[in-house]
Amino acid sequence: MASLFQEFRLKDVVLRNRIVVSPMCQYSSDNGFPNDWHFVHLGSRAVGGAGLIIVEATAVSPEGRISPADSGIYLDEHIQPFARLSEFMKQHGAVPGIQIAHAGRKASANKPWEGDNHIDNLQGGWDTIAPSPVAFGGNLTKVPKEMSVADIDHIRQSFVNSAQRALAAGYEWLELHFAHGYLAHEFYSPLANQRTDQYGGSFENRIRFLLETFTAVRNVWPERLPLTARLSVTDWIEGGVTVEESIELARLLKQAGLDLLDISHGFITPDISQVPWGPGFMIPIASRMRRELDLPVGVGWMIVDPQQAEDAVQHGHTDLVLLAREMLRDPYWPYHAAVKLGVYQAAEILPVQYARAVKR
Ligand code: 8CM
Numbered sequence: 001m002a003s004l005f006q007e008f009r010l011k012d013v014v015l016r017n018r019i020v021v022s023p024m025c026q027y028s029s030d031n032g033f034p035n036d037w038h039f040v041h042l043g044s045r046a047v048g049g050a051g052l053i054i055v056e057a058t059a060v061s062p063e064g065r066i067s068p069a070d071s072g073i074y075l076d077e078h079i080q081p082f083a084r085l086s087e088f089m090k091q092h093g094a095v096p097g098i099q100i101a102h103a104g105r106k107a108s109a110n111k112p113w114e115g116d117n118h119i120d121n122l123q124g125g126w127d128t129i130a131p132s133p134v135a136f137g138g139n140l141t142k143v144p145k146e147m148s149v150a151d152i153d154h155i156r157q158s159f160v161n162s163a164q165r166a167l168a169a170g171y172e173w174l175e176l177h178f179a180h181g182y183l184a185h186e187f188y189s190p191l192a193n194q195r196t197d198q199y200g201g202s203f204e205n206r207i208r209f210l211l212e213t214f215t216a217v218r219n220v221w222p223e224r225l226p227l228t229a230r231l232s233v234t235d236w237i238e239g240g241v242t243v244e245e246s247i248e249l250a251r252l253l254k255q256a257g258l259d260l261l262d263i264s265h266g267f268i269t270p271d272i273s274q275v276p277w278g279p280g281f282m283i284p285i286a287s288r289m290r291r292e293l294d295l296p297v298g299v300g301w302m303i304v305d306p307q308q309a310e311d312a313v314q315h316g317h318t319d320l321v322l323l324a325r326e327m328l329r330d331p332y333w334p335y336h337a338a339v340k341l342g343v344y345q346a347a348e349i350l351p352v353q354y355a356r357a358v359k360r
Helices: 036-047 078-089 149-168 183-188 206-217 243-255 283-293 306-314 326-328 333-340
Strands: 008-010 013-015 017-021 051-061 095-101 171-180 227-232 260-263 298-300 321-322
Touching: 008 183, 013 095, 013 243, 017 333, 036 051, 036 078, 051 078, 051 171, 078 095, 095 149, 149 206, 171 183, 171 206, 183 206, 183 227, 183 326, 206 227, 227 243, 260 283, 283 298, 283 306, 298 306, 306 321, 306 333, 321 326, 326 333
Parallel strands: 017 051, 017 321, 051 095, 095 171, 171 227, 227 260, 260 298, 298 321
Antiparallel strands: 008 013
């Protein structure tokens, strides 16, 4: 059996394989509510055979949405429509996960296909908040309001409340979005955090929001279910966060109960010129972190070829492989990967309605 198709157990959750649908914003919600688009998008990928499906970055508060069309889990009314999604994913053998997020200074933006730029408050945008009053730059020119300690307490509690709603909605895997230049990463990176209080300056202070938020969520998220975090482990820029620092941060998160680290990178500034783009370029970093931390990891980025995914798992570089764009191209990527890797009875990856008609 290919390593990619071996089960993966984490706490009380068992994934049928190592293939994960990475959280991908659909910019298709109204006031945070997921709808039929999300049902089909996520449902198709459950039918397609993924082991774990992580619902897109879902905002913990309205002003934490990247765009007005982001999904959110900041109202109790959101629970039921999210439950409809998780139930279908479970029926088709996928574990339903969800990523909860706050976009910080990158919030209040247009959809990517409508410009990706900040929306003026007179046109439906809103005031953004962040650790420091420093704009992201590029298309995102709004200067955020510097968060007070009361604001920080409030957002930490919003993460807790959203985690409880995700649990009530049947999700079995929770990921905290600590990456991609959004709020938590803005605290972590000196490129966005210029605070002089207990939340800025030293490494210990810059990680305080992340550790406190993680710990507060861990206190309400059941021990039996995985709690993970996606971290931008490097900013790729002089003066930004480094893999070495991130190993130290992950060590502290592990002590606080982190079950798996979802290894990502960058996007704290619009300058992505130093990112070493290429197929599976994050795999070597994941491999190092997995080894040094002795912690399960997942990794994505430009993983397209089933053999590359298989090698990454087989050689112990990663526990899970996250696919994003490639899953948009092909919701049946797990089935096609099984055929390519010569998995016996690949058709059984498909639901019975399809498998009976498919010969291999
Ligand atoms: C959009 C495009 C590409 C990305 C993204 C998003 C939105 C949220 C996020 O990452 O975390 O990598």
